[in-house]
Amino acid sequence: MISRVLAADLRRHVGEQVRIAGWLHRRRELKSVTFLIVRDRSGLAQAVWHGPAEPALPEESVIEVTGTVVASAEAPGGAELHDPLVTALSGPAAPPPFDLYRPSLTAGLPTILDGAPTTLRHPVLKAGFEIAAASVAGFRAAMDGLGFTEVHTPKIVPSATESGANVFGLDYFGHPAYLAQSPQFYKQALVGVFERVFEVGPVFRAEPHDTARHLAQYTSLDAEFGFISSYRDVMAILREAIAGMTALAAERAQAAMTLLSVKAPIVPGEIPALHFADAQELIARHTDTDPRGEPDLSPGHERWLGDWALREHGSDFLFVTGYPMAKRPFYTHPDPARPGYSNSFDLIFRGQELVTGGQRLHRHADYLAALAERGEDPRSYAGYLQVFEHGMPPHGGFAIGLERWTARLTGAANVRQVALFPRDLHRLSP
């Protein structure tokens, strides 16, 4: 059998007899000419002949086409197959619920998500995931280059990580257990082992919020590392991670970026940073709202700050530093110079919180004090606290939400569009 050629490579085979294989993306029958467009993992290829479509397969049927490659300026990729022999590889497909060959799917999001196994085949929907995959590769490349070790930590845990609420419970061989809301405790413990660690994995939040930015399972790009001199070191490493993600998305997912008209963000050598209190001042001065005294930024304020960063610094990214301790978890390192504020930050990407990070406590006594202040029982954290008795360096880290990254990058209005088979309050399938 002639070996298979991918659609994208067709024009390198002009004059040759080749075989392509893929899904019948589109069948067009004109008066005396038939066009078949075949979709494979590399893109689209066209076969043309004089006469009717025979066999008359429905779209999405899986076919093989053997024919002679002829250069053609009108064909996708600049070449097409003539005198093709078409073979069905697995019988005629049931007609798909949507015309996947149209430039976009007009159905509403719930319908698209219900039909995900088929609708994801649409080149525009698929493109977001190609960008996501390239971004994750870029994250790992950056971490590898900085001496981080990749780890895989437990997703079934004996107690809630981030807070008692929003956690999924399960029956673990007759004992109560929970799905990990983050690898926080483990990645900190592993700083004691590897000094620099990262993890790409699922995290679980029993989010009661039905919003466009929350999922019950999402992919978290986590990093944690020791021997920092301040939380600014964490911001510097995060900047490298973001630069790596941007670079590989542009390089590996170039066709997908072009299809979605994505403008790769510019990652400044130093991303502009604004203290939380200064950000609130700025908003109070320039808008008709006054957020001063509030412990967090609203989505509207994040949008305003995103616009400000672009206008004033030409940056798609903005660090907001020093978030109030009141809204940060107990392991957050306070700012010793500024009571009530912390050595932590958020990274805002095009007006939306993308990353949370910062310096953590590293002294055992500080953990005991922090838990006491919140009225929490240190015995609930015994296994975790043990790590800090046996020598932990000043350290910090961050967590990037992959779906938020992809949504912001591609302009998707809802994170569900960039999650494969999303999980939320109302959705457990497909």
Add this chain to the structure above:
Amino acid sequence: MISRVLAADLRRHVGEQVRIAGWLHRRRELKSVTFLIVRDRSGLAQAVWHGPAEPALPEESVIEVTGTVVASAEAPGGAELHDPLVTALSGPAAPPPFDLYRPSLTAGLPTILDGAPTTLRHPVLKAGFEIAAASVAGFRAAMDGLGFTEVHTPKIVPSATESGANVFGLDYFGHPAYLAQSPQFYKQALVGVFERVFEVGPVFRAEPHDTARHLAQYTSLDAEFGFISSYRDVMAILREAIAGMTALAAERAQAAMTLLSVKAPIVPGEIPALHFADAQELIARHTDTDPRGEPDLSPGHERWLGDWALREHGSDFLFVTGYPMAKRPFYTHPDPARPGYSNSFDLIFRGQELVTGGQRLHRHADYLAALAERGEDPRSYAGYLQVFEHGMPPHGGFAIGLERWTARLTGAANVRQVALFPRDLHRLSP
């Protein structure tokens, strides 16, 4: 402040004043000389001075040492720090429960696992995870090179994937749900989208078996791809994955491989393969057991076959093909030429099953027939079956168990030694 130098780079700074930072691995006080061994992510470095240890910090304390680098044949890495100034970065550590500086930990496995946040710091324990991380990078590099797209699929699913038993149930916003036992259904559906996909992620098995090779959560390296002409194409891609893992383990985790005296396996260009029935014949002929007629291989038989492959083919790997359909899941493609047998395989690595894979059914009608034969209700698989109505190519894939790979490679007797914070029938923490 002088910028930090890693232990492994010390000898490149002979004559210079440098700063190192890490954990106090070992303090040795001789009559008039003190040695401090500092452990950082790159290895060990030694500081020496005349006089008593001052400050007299316990081992595992986190310290910074500034001093002059002097070449020394006896020092780890060939250089040491003289006239050092030692600073504690986070106060004295509580003495660790084990002497982490000794060549090996003599405690039993349960004790080691209970103390994992500290015991994992031991260079010998840590080394296995460095090899695992490098292997995963090798897997991804191989997949990337072959045009696979990385995906992240749901771990919370509406029904059991592989069988009704051995599944963890959870309460999903008031609805029953399960932890995914594998990404099988999703990776098959995504063949329809990306043609070639891979995933590195956790899978969950409520294993009632308390053995040295079962875990309740493990890391699965999954791949699935379309347009195969036979299951042999799946074996060929798996061979590339294994070769990639082996190559990067040897390259990136060289020090860890040396520390554990790991001999990198030789991956033949074509891994030897034996049909299941022929494997049983061979065992019957050459041992005093007769497994013919049994639907599976026992661990003892796998060991025997592993030895046979090494002896007869000089290979650490052996494919056993054609496993009986009786023991394979319903989506397995039968061997049309040999009733009762399948187009699936196991890969045995040094005498233990490491990978299961094969060709899957790809026609909708075949799925309906397979489920009917097993007395299963197709309505339980409605979301999954829908994929096969809308055009799926002949396809197949495999799943590599990361912990089994690392255990076999490093000679660990128990997979728990190569899982970070393992989960099993009796263990939910740390």
